[in-house]
Amino acid sequence: MPTTVLWPSGLPRKSGFIYGWKTPAYCVAGLLDADTETSAATALDRACIAPAWHALQDSCGGKPQVLGYCEYNTSNDEYTFASWKTQPVLILYHRHPLNSLRFYAFDTSVFVSTTAVNGPSEAFARLFTHDFTRPTRPQIGNALDQVTLNQFNASKLLEATISDSSARMMPAIAAVLFSISALTTLLCRPIHTLSRLVSAIANVPITPFSTLGDLSAIVQQVAVRAEQSKYFVNEIPHLRNRGESDITNYAVRYTHFFNTIWMILNDVTIGMAFGSYLTENSSRLAEVVNNLLRMYLVHNVIFTLHWLDSWPAGLKLNTELSQFYSHMFTGFMRLWLGGLYIVMPYSADVIHLLGILSTCGGLSLVISAIMDVVAICTAHIYACYFFTGLIYHRMLKTAGSLFNLFRGKRYNVLRNRVDSWEYDMDQLLFGTILFTLLAFLFPTVLVYYAFFATIRFAILLLLACMEFLLALVNHFPLFSLMLSVKDPWRIPGGIIFLKTEPKPQSVMSSHASLIIENQAVPLSLLFSKYVRLSGVLARHYNPLRLTWCLLKGEHLNAIPRHEIRDSTPNQDISSPLS
Template sequence: MPSFSVLTFGIFVAGYITARWDLVTRLHELAIFAWDHGVITRTAKGVAILSSDSPGVIVGWKNSDLDFLVVAILEDVEVRNVENALRVATLFRGADHSIERIYELCGLPAMHVLGTVNSNAPPTEPYHINAEISLHGLAPRITCAKAPTIQVIMFDRPLPGRMQYISLTPILLALGDKTEQILGGIDADDEKAEAAKRQREQELVEKLKLHTVTKHQPSAKELALPRIVNQINFSWELEKLLQKNISLVGTRRRRTLSVSERVIESASTMKDYVIDAIWRLITVYIYPIIRTSFVIALLWHRAAAELCLVLLEYRLRPEYAALKDISATAQQVEIRLLQFCYWPMQYVMLRKRKDDWQSIAKSHADYIRFYNSLWLVANDVIIGIAIGSAIIDNADWLAQHISDVLSTYTVTSLQQTISWLMDWPAGLKLNNELAQFLGDLFLWVIDYWSSCVDVLRPILPHLIWFIGFSSFAGASMPIALFSDFVSLLTIHIYSFYIASAKIFHWQLTIILSLFHLFRGKKHNVLRKRIDSCDYDLDQLLLGTILFTLLFFLLPTVIVFYLTFAIARMSIITLKAALDTALACLNHFPLFALMLRFKDSQRLPGGIRFELRDTNKHSIEAPQRPYPSTTTHPESESPDLTPPPPPPTSYVYLKSKEPVQPAIQHVACAARRRLGHVARADGVAVRVGWDEWEDAEEGQLAGNGRCGGWQER
């Protein structure tokens, strides 16, 4: 293609993209202008209240002149009576809690009459709406004198009695009882590092937002979205309260009872008196004693639990590991003690829910967290009883089988592998003297360990029985004990791994240092870089001899290191599987998962809007005549033709599912436990590669300055 054609095509594509972007931007600004200046009327209605064709009055929240949220439809009442009842708070009598609390959360000082339903007369106010509702389940037809276009947003009202609500942000599924936050100093440091990393990423995102091409400043109505969400959450309770007091609208207040009527009404029989006396005795004398005794016992148990937690977290020195950091059993005991200490506080906090409106969803996550932990402990105990019974009944067989497995894989197989490494394994030429020395050393330790294990074989059935008996405290306890049991019986493999890793680390570090000597370089410890250095001939000769010696011994060391590293990784894999099972038993969001299938509205994940087909959801024009101010020339009778319906769009508001599935919480908990095991068991042994990378980076950063530093 000629260069002129390519240039022309590029200019066309750039112009098209620019024009399209400008058009989309202008349309977006036009839509915002139309909403802010009243061209569009937004009416939010709950679907449950649109189920009658009787005339009535619409009551709800008036967020602006043309933004309404319908709370209730009061049937067979007059508009002026409803306005007066709202003004004097007649419709809010008998409320369980303060109505000012609802006004505070909904962000408005009062509720208003929004219009009429199925009315033959036009609205008295220009900003009032008139709704036509059909019994066929179709969406309402809305008209408003001041609104040329209508947007109807329908939604299913959340039921606060079932703890349903909608939210702009997903509910937090962190269901661990804050025990995950206290998993030792190492894990706490990792959690802080991850939090700092997330904060840096968030700051980077905020900085990127400052460099966007267009930035729309949120309008007042967009900022009012959280307030509208609260109004939707309170709509069910308010509608029930208004419908309960609808009989008080437009009626005369009931006169107070006379003295004689009060005496007759409060008269009681002898039976009622006896029942009342017994109930008073229980509530005034017996119940306080039982409650005080229970609180005192709970405090003593709490003190004992706190003492045990202090012992589990005690460190001889700050850099040393605590007992809970090296023992899975201690960590499991700590989790149960923390749950025991946290449950009373959770229960007291949940009891305070009854002191406020049910629609306030602040404590819903705590409710799910509390009952999820209770369910997990109950299931853990039930499963543990079954496992414990099976272990106790087969303790002797399990002891014999475990003894055979340990003898085969931790003693016999290891001895055969080391003997094979001492005699040119797979035809690999190794240093015979070094292989013989290392092999004899490891075989001697294995023989000594085997004699120690033989002493413990008679008590192995009793240990198995004890593990089975611990299952009555939950299935997680025998799993933790078995994990510690595996760690204890394979401690010789861990020792071999540490010894071979240290030897390999030292040898590789020396080889790297001698390699720098050949290049005329040396490692600057203070500045953490590689600097130039002049060596004497005798230094180079000695370095060459040592480098050759160590380099030829390196394959023998690598073979032994890889052997014990593979054995250690096999043990780590087994412990990782056990810790994954513990994570599932301790942190599986069972209650949240049940709610996900039973009642997903209790686990909101945000909101979304669905545009509905107008032809399928709108009803026909009403047949009720509306008196008009215009008349026909032939007659003086008014025009009874109904006005044409305004353009109307129907949108359905739905609660989204949580973006992050509940099972991700188990994955996070398992990842934290596996990371804790890996760090505690020393999987990652530094073998000098970090020093090599730091030195290379220092050499690149310090080029041109090394000679001057050497002279000084």
């Protein structure tokens, strides 16, 4: 007989037949109060026919069986195993209640997204098995593996099905899902149709390289909400019917589902407070916004253009080119100011509409709308930046070509390289004239480009802050964070072995020396998706990268929204919690 047995803590104080599994290790699931071993095996066979247990049988290593008879001694409060030749050493584990959704897990891999892990490919894994240079580890038969943990997680269900074949692992709050399941069944088809319609609208091409969802933040956020609605109507029947998955799969999907619900509820709650502030103070906010738009986006820009045209700080720019830039951009700013004067009387109504949008759709929707409003209000700055950047970039390319000319080289378009070349005297003379023109005009082009590029840089940083806030609202793991404080067993971070201390009036055998506990989940896992999205935003809006793009004359644009979009958690158990 085995010298080590995995024993459940909290068994009733009575004698009876113990049942469980012999592989991969001896694991006791519970105790049966039966007259004979045959009657105990019969009761166990009836329990194995139950649908709830039949779905878990393969993951637990097969059908359980009667392991022997144990006697409970009331005098010394211990179990003795009459049918075993030697008294085993017990390692204790916990059997969790059916409605608790607690489970054992070796590590946090069940909560880590497989798409976020850059692991080896399948072909590499097959080649790795044939690597004879690495020492092979011996295969240990009686080891604590995933099958054993599945036996721990299912032992309470097996005990419940012995007395009630309809027992299931279902949380108490799941009654809410029963009440709304009929409603979601009726809304399933309309929500799927609406989701496809919103997705089609978001994917309407506006330019050859972008869609409507890429250009409009509010369209992208509406598409996210539509996919979340589709996720809800698809997930509720699985959670209601308990599915054909084990406790780990069900618990993770349950946590994902309610984590998404909590995020949306908090989004709507904060949005209602912010919306009431906008609607109650729309007139005052409209006055402040109008003053800011006139001052910082028109008057200050015109003042700076006139200042640059008057040789500031002794910087002698090309007079004709500087006047051309200054007069053209000043006229464009005044034209834009005329458009603002037409729209300004309606700014209070726009803010009031944003307040209603925040009250109904949540804070994330109004943030997306504000981002679109900022993009529209700064469209004239973007047009000036695009025009000056185009000329600046063209002059840099021309300077590079002239540099190759003076070195006696030219760029080979067919072979994509720089080759040596002999130029005629006329070509060298023409290149010298062009270089002289470029040298005298470049400082003026650079100054006006740097001015509008700086404004564009500041606008992008403002949009980056709103993108960061939007990611915080959409992906903050509030439900998972609450579980890590309230019930850490719901999101386990691995198992540990703790030494038990003998206690008086305990049902534990004196042979038990270790107990298997769960570790607390690390906070880095709870915020894994949020950290990943923050990293994407930080890489795109890195000031050093943006500064380098400014120097090279490359186009500065906001981050593509498909790179940070994450509407719903993956329905697979390997999706992240947040």
